[in-house]
Amino acid sequence: MNNDLFDCARYEMLSLSALSNRTLRIYQGGATVSRLEKLRKVVDYPPSYRYLTACGHTPHNCNKCIKCRRTILELYAIDALEKYRAVFDVDYFYAHKTWYFVRYLSKYWQHNSYFVEIYPLLKNRIPLKDKVLAFITYTPQVLYRNFQNWRKNNPKGE
Numbered sequence: 625m626n627n628d629l630f631d632c633a634r635y636e637m638l639s640l641s642a643l644s645n646r647t648l649r650i651y652q653g654g655a656t657v658s659r660l661e662k663l664r665k666v667v668d669y670p671p672s673y674r675y676l677t678a679c680g681h682t683p684h685n686c687n688k689c690i691k692c693r694r695t696i697l698e699l700y701a702i703d704a705l706e707k708y709r710a711v712f713d714v715d716y717f718y719a720h721k722t723w724y725f726v727r728y729l730s731k732y733w734q735h736n737s738y739f740v741e742i743y744p745l746l747k748n749r750i751p752l753k754d755k756v757l758a759f760i761t762y763t764p765q766v767l768y769r770n771f772q773n774w775r776k777n778n779p780k781g782e
Contacts, residue, residue, distance in 0.1 A: 660698055660741050667704045674710045687713050690731075694738055697728055701745035722757065725750045729758035733766065 640650045654662055666672045678695035679685045685692050696717050699705040705714055717724060728746070731739035 658741055659738055660702070663695070663698050664702060667699070667702065667707065673707045676708060676711050685712050687716055693724060693727060697724060697739075697746065698742055701742045701749075722751075722754050725754040726758040726761060729755065730762040733758075733762065 640652050644650045666676065676695075677683070677685060678691045679689055680691045681689045685695075687693075687696065692712070696705065696712055699708055699712075700717070705712070705717070708714065725746075728739060729750070732743055
């Protein structure tokens with residue numbers, strides 16, 4: 625299943641209009657700009673170095689959920705991660721880069737649009753050993769999932 629389809633950014637425009645009423649109109653801004661382009665703008669705003677919150681699990685960034693991982697990798701890809709030491713555990717990221725890269729590649733190979741977008745910036749920064757580890761770790765899962773989907777769609781084995 626592509627969890628990218630369940631990201632609230634996909635239906636935000638609909639939910640914002642549902643929250644609007646006669647006296648309050650809520651609009652979405654930046655729909656024509658990619659997430660990475662938005663982040664490049666945020667990096668130019670120094671207060672974000674102390675207040676950027678991406679986490680979907682805690683009031684402060686946990687460094688481990690998909691939103692934190694994605695934001696950390698995007699900041700790393702645009703060489704801005706060091707500026708965000710106040711809001712992300714940057715030392716933890718550097719100590720566990722393999723873990724981040726392996727999980728990143730699994731999302732990239734699943735064609736998750738947020739992870740596909742930063743691949744050109746990260747592809748030469750991910751060590752070969754991490755690419756091999758990701759391949760060994762996630763290829764069997766992806767093949768099994770594809771086989772299960774095929775069986776569900778072809779019950780007679782056609």
